[in-house]
Amino acid sequence: MKILVINGPNLNMLGKRPKEHYGSKTLDEINQMIKESAPMYEFMFFQSNHEGAIVDRIQVLDYDAIIINPAAYTHTSVAIRDALEIVDKPKVEVHLSDVFNRDDFRKIDYIKDVCDICITNLKEQSYIKAVEYLQKIL
Numbered sequence: 001m002k003i004l005v006i007n008g009p010n011l012n013m014l015g016k017r018p019k020e021h022y023g024s025k026t027l028d029e030i031n032q033m034i035k036e037s038a039p040m041y042e043f044m045f046f047q048s049n050h051e052g053a054i055v056d057r058i059q060v061l062d063y064d065a066i067i068i069n070p071a072a073y074t075h076t077s078v079a080i081r082d083a084l085e086i087v088d089k090p091k092v093e094v095h096l097s098d099v100f101n102r103d104d105f106r107k108i109d110y111i112k113d114v115c116d117i118c119i120t121n122l123k124e125q126s127y128i129k130a131v132e133y134l135q136k137i138l
Contacts, residue, residue: 001041001064002041002042002064002065003041003042003063003066004046005043005044005046005066005127006057006058006067006068006069007047007048007068007069007071008047008048008054008068008071008072009048009049009071009072009073010049011027011047011071012027014026014030015027021096022123023096023123025124027047029124030127031045033127034067034128034131037131037132038131041134044062044063051079052079054070054073055079055083058080058084061087064089065091065092065134066092067127067130067134068084068092068094068115069093070111073111074093074099074106074108075109080111081110081111081114084115085114090116090134090137090138091114091115091116092115092134093109093115094118094119095119096122096124096126099121100120101121116137117130117133119133
């Protein structure tokens with residue numbers, strides 16, 4: 001089984017961003033945690049600050065499930081939403097912070113209604129919970 005993990009804009013800067021929202025781990029450290037949490041799966045990691053690159057990666061369809069942290073694109077991207085909508089595979093949206101109880105503009109989520117589940121506010125453990133969810137349904 002192949003699980004694609006997509007991370008959106010500025011997540012390449014984890015470890016430098018405000019720790020109270022995003023934790024202290026880098027994206028590479030989180031990716032390593034994900035791999036160690038379920039060694040029976042093959043994980044493919046992709047990060048981009050560019051909306052079109054994320055859409056292009058979703059459309060490759062070379063995976064069995066997807067975990068996506070669209071980051072700021074959660075609140076703005078109909079394009080990513082539409083790309084996810086056509087994917088007929090398990091999809092989990094994750095966020096490190098409590099996006100729904102932060103700034104008002106972060107309460108808009110274009111992605112959650114096209115994913116099976118949305119996991120937030122657990123810092124890097126959001127990704128581990130996503131993997132656990134996929135283990136139950138795959």
